[in-house]
Amino acid sequence: MAELARRFEAERPQLRAVAYRMLGSLAEAEDAVQEAWLKLGRSDVGGVRNLGAWLTTVVGRVCLDQLRSRASRREDPLPEQEGRVRLPDPVVGGLSALDPVHEVLVADSVGIALMVVLETLSPAERVAFVLHDMFEVPFDGIAEVLGRTSASTRQLASRARRRVQGATPAADSDDARKREVVEAFLRAARGGDFDALLTVLDPDVVARSDGGTLVPSVLRRGAADVASQAIAFARFAADGRLVLVNGSPGVVSFAGGRPLSVMSFTVHEGRITGLDILTDPTRLAALGLTTG
Secondary structure, three states: OHHHHHHHHHHHHHHHHHHHHHHOOHHHHHHHHHHHHHHHHOOOOOOOOOHHHHHHHHHHHHHHHHHHHHHHHOOOOOOOHHHOOOOOOOOEEOOOOOOHHHHHHOOOOOOHHHHHHHOOOOHHHHHHHHHHHHOOOOHHHHHHHHOOOHHHHHHHHHHHHHHHHHHOOOOOOOHHHHHHHHHHHHHHHHHOOHHHHHHHEEEEEEEEEEOOOOOOOEEEEOHHHHHHHHHHHHOOOOEEEEEEEOOEEEEEEEEOOEEEEEEEEEEEOOEEEEEEEEOOHHHHHHOOOOOO
16 A cells, blocks of 8 residues: 555646646645545556556546536636636746646646636536646547547547637747736836836736635726726735746735735736736635745
């Protein structure tokens, strides 16, 4: 059993990455990985040649059940359904680099904007796309998870791929340039400089704010509206700090030592085209963010 536990721990970072992309929740991803460990303990894997692949399909099944349960309860709205906004959990780290565990979680540029798009897929589409396109699981293996044929699974992944490619906003890849743009946004918001904000925001910028169940979520469009709200919010946030959010420059704002928001930016051609803001106090508290 000790050897099996060692092999499982070696696979844990990859399994958490799979579950995070599937569920968009850090806590639920950890629960899914723990469920895979329990299933491993109850299974005879003596004849399993590739334990990592076996565990990945187990996590896939657990996540599929979670996603289907969400869909049946309809408690998690789509990102812009009926004016409500549901953002995935952000992975927040220092500016120099994410720690190794978080780096695995958000490898391959899995930013918040992409995670928001994944939220719009059906459970089967999301499982097929994540397992095949992000983790190169063969369609035969995914078909076992979904209880479908290989051909049907291939079609699901293809449909999901088209939706993801069509909905994922274009973004600059130069992190240094993105940091400059985010710094300019932060300076302008702090200084109440409306005109400076207009220069850094794309005219058609979209800002999504997820405040959880107690605070109304907000969807805003257009540079003038987003700039006005950024200035108003900056008055409440005594401390705004540059961080990495899913591996890309972002901002965490604090007041009285408590986190008020995590902001993730989509930057294209030097201007902010998307702003995703988590303000849900319960989820922010769970992230363990500190001013230290």
